[in-house]
Amino acid sequence: MAAYWATVEARLQQAETAAAETLVRKAKQRKRRRLAIAAGSSMAAVLLVGLGVSLWQIQRAVIAERQAQDNEAKAVANAELAQVNEPKAISEHDAKDAALKAEEIARQQAVQAAEKEKAARLAEKEARDRAMAALRVMTDELVEQQLARSPALTEENKAFLRKVIEHF
Numbered sequence: 001m002a003a004y005w006a007t008v009e010a011r012l013q014q015a016e017t018a019a020a021e022t023l024v025r026k027a028k029q030r031k032r033r034r035l036a037i038a039a040g041s042s043m044a045a046v047l048l049v050g051l052g053v054s055l056w057q058i059q060r061a062v063i064a065e066r067q068a069q070d071n072e073a074k075a076v077a078n079a080e081l082a083q084v085n086e087p088k089a090i091s092e093h094d095a096k097d098a099a100l101k102a103e104e105i106a107r108q109q110a111v112q113a114a115e116k117e118k119a120a121r122l123a124e125k126e127a128r129d130r131a132m133a134a135l136r137v138m139t140d141e142l143v144e145q146q147l148a149r150s151p152a153l154t155e156e157n158k159a160f161l162r163k164v165i166e167h168f
Contacts (some may be wrong), residue, residue, distance in 0.1 A: 135164075143161070
């Protein structure tokens with residue numbers, strides 16, 4: 001029986017040693033797994049961050065592409081509108097030029113008319129002055145002749161002289 005007990009004790013020691021070895025092996029494996037899990041988690045985190053940044057960049061690119069397409073569509077629409085309005089703009093420009101030329105001609109004509117009017121007024125004034133001078137000479141001669149014929153003035157002569165005086 002002693003041999004049996006020795007065998008049982010040896011087996012117990014082997015079992016305890018095996019259990020201890022198993023615990024040590026499991027601890028090492030846990031440590032390795034922790035390192036692998038940490039490395040895997042780090043890689044997964046990096047991949048997730050990279051995926052997030054990539055998605056964000058894709059979203060920005062899509063928005064920029066839409067904006068570029070909208071801008072292109074607006075540019076095309078504006079170009080078409082410009083082509084449609086070009087003849088109208090040219091005709092408006094030509095009309096504006098024609099209006100400016102007509103306005104310049106009208107101003108020149110107005111200046112010429114004002115100069116002609118001024119010349120006409122001056123000629124009229126000169127004609128009046130000459131007529132008045134002639135009338136004065138004629139009146140002086142008439143009065144001298146009348147006074148030479150008779151020293152007294154008749155009513156008819158007085159009326160005539162009054163009209164001449166009113167006129168002057």
